[in-house]
Amino acid sequence: MQGAKCNNLHLALFVIHRKSVEKMKARIRELTCRSNGWGNERRKEALRQYISGWLNYFRLADMRNLLERTDEWFRRRLRSLILKQWKRISTKLRILIKLGIPRPKAWEFANTRKDYWRVADSPILSRSITNERLKQAGFIFFSDYYKKVRWVNQETAVYRTVRTLV
Numbered sequence: 001m002q003g004a005k006c007n008n009l010h011l012a013l014f015v016i017h018r019k020s021v022e023k024m025k026a027r028i029r030e031l032t033c034r035s036n037g038w039g040n041e042r043r044k045e046a047l048r049q050y051i052s053g054w055l056n057y058f059r060l061a062d063m064r065n066l067l068e069r070t071d072e073w074f075r076r077r078l079r080s081l082i083l084k085q086w087k088r089i090s091t092k093l094r095i096l097i098k099l100g101i102p103r104p105k106a107w108e109f110a111n112t113r114k115d116y117w118r119v120a121d122s123p124i125l126s127r128s129i130t131n132e133r134l135k136q137a138g139f140i141f142f143s144d145y146y147k148k149v150r151w152v153n154q155e156t157a158v159y160r161t162v163r164t165l166v
Helices: 018-031 040-057 064-086 089-098 103-110 116-120 123-128 131-136 142-155
Strands: 003-006 012-015
Touching: 018 040, 018 064, 040 142, 064 089, 064 116, 064 123, 064 131, 064 142, 089 103, 089 123, 103 123
Parallel strands: none
Antiparallel strands: 003 012
16 A cells, blocks of 8 residues: 545545556456456456455555446456457357347447457447346456445444543
């Protein structure tokens, strides 16, 4: 953690250093690499362990906004990974129709020449592979786990008088 910053109420807030965030993103890139040959179950377990460990280590830091931005990037990365796994145009078309996308739009996105990263940010893929579907598939997200850790941390916190002013 980089250090403490003070807000308007003069409470100390810990901030995560930029290099720690860069290392975290590099590790997530490594774990979600499309060419490492891992199955989805192994990938989910590795991501779950890394995310929970990272957030437990930095849980005292105030990082809600950082984690929301990181989650957007992470979900796009997962969508790109899933799209890559579908491989063939016919598979993409069949699955997109099954997920509720109208046939002409499904054909348009199944047959696109754009790269996976670009298509992963499309509204069609965001509507078909929703955040809820990713959660149901077993993926864990930074902001959800952070809320859980922070709530437990605040619930179990012990308050005591450090110094009495006379």
